[in-house]
Amino acid sequence: xxxxxxxxxxxxxxxxxxxxxxxxxxxxxxxxxxxxxxxxxxxxxxxxxxxxxxxxxxxxxxxxxxxxxxxxxxxxxxxxxxxxxxxxxxxxxxxxxxxxxxxxxxxxxxxxxxxxxxxxxxxxxxxxxxxxxxxxxxxxxxxxxxxxxxxxxxxxxxxxxxxxxxxxxxxxxxxxxxxxxxxxxxxxxxxxxxxxxxxxxxxxxxxxxxxxxxxxxxxxxxxxxxxxxxxxxxxxxxxxxxxxxxxxxxxxxxxxxxxxxxxxxxxxxxxxxxxxxxxxxxxxxxxxxxxxxxxxxxxxxxxxxxxxxxxxxxxxxxxxxxxxxxxxxxxxxxx
Amino acid sequence: xxxxxxxxxxxxxxxxxxxxxxxxxxxxxxxxxxxxxxxxxxxxxxxxxxxxxxxxxxxxxxxxxxxxxxxxxxxxxxxxxxxxxxxxxxxxxxxxxxxxxxxxxxxxxxxxxxxxxxxxxxxxxxxxxxxxxxxxxxxxxxxxxxxxxxxxxxxxxxxxxxxxxxxxxxxxxxxxxxxxxxxxxxxxxxxxxxxxxxxxxxxxxxxxxxxxxxxxxxxxxxxxxxxxxxxxxxxxxxxxxxxxxxxxxxxxxxxxxxxxxxxxxxxxxxxxxxxxxxxxxxxxxxxxxxxxxxxxxxxxxxxxxxxxxxxxxxxxxxxxxxxxxxxxxxxxxxx
DNA sequence: TCTCGTTGAGGAAGCGCTTCCTTGATGAAT
DNA sequence: ATTCATCAAGGAAGCGCTTCCTCAACGAGA
Numbered sequence: 001x002x003x004x005x006x007x008x009x010x011x012x013x014x015x016x017x018x019x020x021x022x023x024x025x026x027x028x029x030x031x032x033x034x035x036x037x038x039x040x041x042x043x044x045x046x047x048x049x050x051x052x053x054x055x056x057x058x059x060x061x062x063x064x065x066x067x068x069x070x071x072x073x074x075x076x077x078x079x080x081x082x083x084x085x086x087x088x089x090x091x092x093x094x095x096x097x098x099x100x101x102x103x104x105x106x107x108x109x110x111x112x113x114x115x116x117x118x119x120x121x122x123x124x125x126x127x128x129x130x131x132x133x134x135x136x137x138x139x140x141x142x143x144x145x146x147x148x149x150x151x152x153x154x155x156x157x158x159x160x161x162x163x164x165x166x167x168x169x170x171x172x173x174x175x176x177x178x179x180x181x182x183x184x185x186x187x188x189x190x191x192x193x194x195x196x197x198x199x200x201x202x203x204x205x206x207x208x209x210x211x212x213x214x215x216x217x218x219x220x221x222x223x224x225x226x227x228x229x230x231x232x233x234x235x236x237x238x239x240x241x242x243x244x245x246x247x248x249x250x251x252x253x254x255x256x257x258x259x260x261x262x263x264x265x266x267x268x269x270x271x272x273x274x275x276x277x278x279x280x281x282x283x284x285x286x287x288x289x290x291x292x293x294x295x296x297x298x299x300x301x302x303x304x305x306x307x308x309x310x311x312x313x314x315x316x317x318x319x320x321x322x323x324x325x326x327x328x329x330x331x332x333x334x335x
Numbered sequence: 336x337x338x339x340x341x342x343x344x345x346x347x348x349x350x351x352x353x354x355x356x357x358x359x360x361x362x363x364x365x366x367x368x369x370x371x372x373x374x375x376x377x378x379x380x381x382x383x384x385x386x387x388x389x390x391x392x393x394x395x396x397x398x399x400x401x402x403x404x405x406x407x408x409x410x411x412x413x414x415x416x417x418x419x420x421x422x423x424x425x426x427x428x429x430x431x432x433x434x435x436x437x438x439x440x441x442x443x444x445x446x447x448x449x450x451x452x453x454x455x456x457x458x459x460x461x462x463x464x465x466x467x468x469x470x471x472x473x474x475x476x477x478x479x480x481x482x483x484x485x486x487x488x489x490x491x492x493x494x495x496x497x498x499x500x501x502x503x504x505x506x507x508x509x510x511x512x513x514x515x516x517x518x519x520x521x522x523x524x525x526x527x528x529x530x531x532x533x534x535x536x537x538x539x540x541x542x543x544x545x546x547x548x549x550x551x552x553x554x555x556x557x558x559x560x561x562x563x564x565x566x567x568x569x570x571x572x573x574x575x576x577x578x579x580x581x582x583x584x585x586x587x588x589x590x591x592x593x594x595x596x597x598x599x600x601x602x603x604x605x606x607x608x609x610x611x612x613x614x615x616x617x618x619x620x621x622x623x624x625x626x627x628x629x630x631x632x633x634x635x636x637x638x639x640x641x642x643x644x645x646x647x648x649x650x651x652x653x654x655x656x657x658x659x660x661x662x663x664x665x666x667x668x669x670x
Numbered sequence: 671t672c673t674c675g676t677t678g679a680g681g682a683a684g685c686g687c688t689t690c691c692t693t694g695a696t697g698a699a700t
Numbered sequence: 701a702t703t704c705a706t707c708a709a710g711g712a713a714g715c716g717c718t719t720c721c722t723c724a725a726c727g728a729g730a
Contacts, residue, residue, distance in 0.1 A: 001716090003715095003716055003717085004716065004717065004718095005716080005717095013679080013680090014679065014680045014681080015680090015716095015717085015718095016679070016680055016681080016682095016718085016719080017678085017679060017680075019717065019718060019719085020679090020718095020719095023718085027677070027678060027679085028678075028679080029677095029678065029679090032678090032679085046448075046451060046452035046454075047452065047716085047717075048389070048454060048715085048716050048717070049385075049452075049453070049454050050384075050385045050386075050388040050389040050394065050454065050715085050716080050717090051385075051389050051685090051715070051716035051717040051718090052716080052717055052718080053385040053685095053717095054383070054385040054386050054389055054684095054685045054686065054687085054715090054716080054717070054718090055684080055685055055716080055717045055718040055719080056685085056717080056718065056719095057685070057718095059385065061433070064434075066422070068419070068423075071415055071416075071418065071419040071422070072416075072419055076411050076412055076414075076415035076416075077411055079411075079415060080406055080411035080414060080415060081406075081407075081411075083406065083434075084403070084406040084407055087401070087406075087434055087436045088403075088436060088438070091435075091436050091438070096433050096453070097433060097434045098396075098431050098432060098433045098434075099399075099418075099422055099432045099433075099434060100426075101422045101423060101426050103423070103426070113381075116381060117381035117382065117384075118384070118431070119381075119383060119384050119385065225615070225618070225619065251615075254619045258621075280560070280586075281616075281619060283560070284560065284589045284616060284619060284620060285619060285620070286593075286621060336686090338685095338686055338687085339686065339687065339688095340686080340687095348709080348710090349709065349710045349711080350686095350687085350688095350710085350711095351688085351689080351709070351710055351711080351712095352708085352709060352710075354687070354688060354689085355688095355689095355708095355709090358688085362707070362708060362709085363708070363709080364707095364708065364709090367708085367709085382686085382687075383685085383686050383687070385685085385686080385687090386685070386686035386687040386688090386715090387686080387687055387688080388687095388715095389685090389686080389687070389688090389714095389715050389716065389717090390686080390687045390688040390689080390714080390715055391687080391688065391689095391715085392688095392715070
């Protein structure tokens with residue numbers, strides 16, 4: 001193993017100067033910087049990150065906390081894409097991304113101890129389905145954390161998050177269905193405990209109210225396929241004449257589609273469907289789903305930058321960013 | 336920050352003894368161990384991992400190297416499930432899992448430098464589609480690596496891997512189709528450069544040969560949906576009377592299904608289909624796919640254990656483990 | 671010519687932990 | 701009663717890096 005001392009010796013300078021040269025400190029003469037860099041290159045020097053973080057008291061690593069439930073169900077497309085955005089950004093900023101599992105049934109205390117002893121500079125959390133306890137838990141630590149997806153109690157808590165414009169996205173869906181001539185509208189929503197459910201419902205309700213349509217036909221489910229199928233049954237029982245449907249995930253939409261088929265409704269002739277996510281699923285079902293697209297990869301990258309800001313900020317004011325959603329037209333809406 | 340010195344002082348012992356007590360070294364009197372543990376608990380002591388790894392010269396962290404291509408295409412179900420298995424196992428063994436991105440187009444040298452300077456104890460690679468360069472590249476480092484999925488040149492290289500029994504899985508598929516009465520059989524395979532393609536083809540061909548059926552109808556594709564759709568066209572052009580199809584991924588099978596529908600073939604009445612993976616996709620298409628299931632989560636966990644063995648082994652002999660595959664019956668095979 | 675501010679570079683301490691080496695105490699063997 | 705293993709515990713060095721503090725050298729201003 002080649003150390004900084006070796007490099008310094010090779011370059012004919014002190015270790016101090018070598019360190020400065022490697023770190024781009026400007027009080028070193030350019031000639032020496034060049035000599036050090038050349039020596040480092042020649043010797044194949046790789047700074048020891050452990051020594052560095054010990055000396056600096058910083059760790060240059062951020063954690064991505066993953067609830068086990070999110071890993072074992074769903075299609076994971078959302079997770080993977082957000083991870084992609086995050087991991088790129090982390091690499092760019094010379095940090096390490098360490099994965100931390102929030103195991104099912106693991107006691108709160110044990111988990112908190114674990115992440116506090118991980119000595120990370122900050123944490124990222126992708127708030128996918130089913131996942132409402134993490135914000136509450138992490139609020140008890142002093143680790144800076146940024147969420148992807150608004151935690152439901154963001155109004156009263158100083159949490160930082162990045163999110164897609166759920167309100168606007170739901171409004172797009174509502175206007176799309178209304179524009180297609182639908183008049184009996186229903187929605188298959190996510191769990192009421194989640195921020196994205198609340199926001200999408202708000203946008204949806206507002207748009208329907210403005211058009212003078214009944215916005216009360218709402219069935220909550222779990223973002224998954226079988227949940228979507230079941231919710232669809234309920235909705236059809238409540239309103240047999242349903243002609244427009246907004247579903248808050250592609251997975252639930254796939255379930256809803258099979259229920260609609262089973263109960264003799266044609267899509268889009270009898271009922272138009274708009275879903276949310278634009279994952280691979282939406283082009284894999286019949287008919288292909290018109291769906292609201294979120295900039296997930298950008299959000300993944302953004303949360304890393306936001307965390308960087310949060311860590312280096314002195315006032316500790318929460319960082320909150322929202323990106324617009326768009327509608328992707330396919331075949332599930334009557335034209 | 337509370338250090339080991341604080342704990343030692345609180346417990347009335349030396350730092351050395353405190354360290355030994357914390358690490359379960361047996362030459363410490365039980366009473367003292369108890370005192371140290373109690374002091375550590377009381378003070379909320381969390382060992383500094385940077386200091387520890389500096390002193391030990393070990394890092395207790397393993398990398399999961401992810402090619403960017405794998406993150407940006409496909410459904411990622413495979414990746415997420417393997418990650419799930421791996422992350423659980425890593426947590427269990429008190430290590431950290433750090434994610435390393437192999438960016439598209441990143442120069443080999445730069446990547447190698449990067450991972451060599453990451454100071455990890457070993458690396459994990461999930462060999463998903465499109466990914467044949469990594470083994471060649473990593474062979475140039477002295478980092479212990481375990482692959483999930485057999486690298487194609489494993490016969491000549493001393494690589495370590497865990498894998499599902501692809502040969503046996505393909506054989507199951509072949510026997511399933513033959514048993515359903517199919518006689519004109521075709522296969523949509525993955526890229527010929529990948530180990531899993533080679534192995535599955537071997538099992539398939541062997542089974543067909545034994546039954547005296549023609550095994551030459553093979554179309555290579557890319558494991559993705561549109562590739563599967565295109566390959567299906569080619570196959571139907573080559574053999575219009577095709578009545579049995581084996582597809583090496585659910586994603587490609589979804590594409591094949593839409594081509595079959597477009598060309599007026601009913602599944603399973605006209606052609607029976609068996610695919611590979613058993614992801615969520617397989618229950619989301621119409622008809623639901625009969626498919627070969629791989630124990631992906633177990634393989635994820637297994638590769639972590641294998642890496643541990645590899646790291647601590649002295650002879651450096653490669654570790655190779657294969658787990659059986661099973662068939663999941665659904666609706667795409669004529670009964 | 672003398673003093674003073676600058677700039678560039680090195681000495682040395684220290685980050686928090688592990689572990690080699692040494693020492694003191696205890697009981698068994700002579 | 702003396703010598704020796706044996707066991708428990710501490711002293712101190714050191715892992716590889718950063719950074720505070722100090723110092724030498726230099727040119728500018730008086």
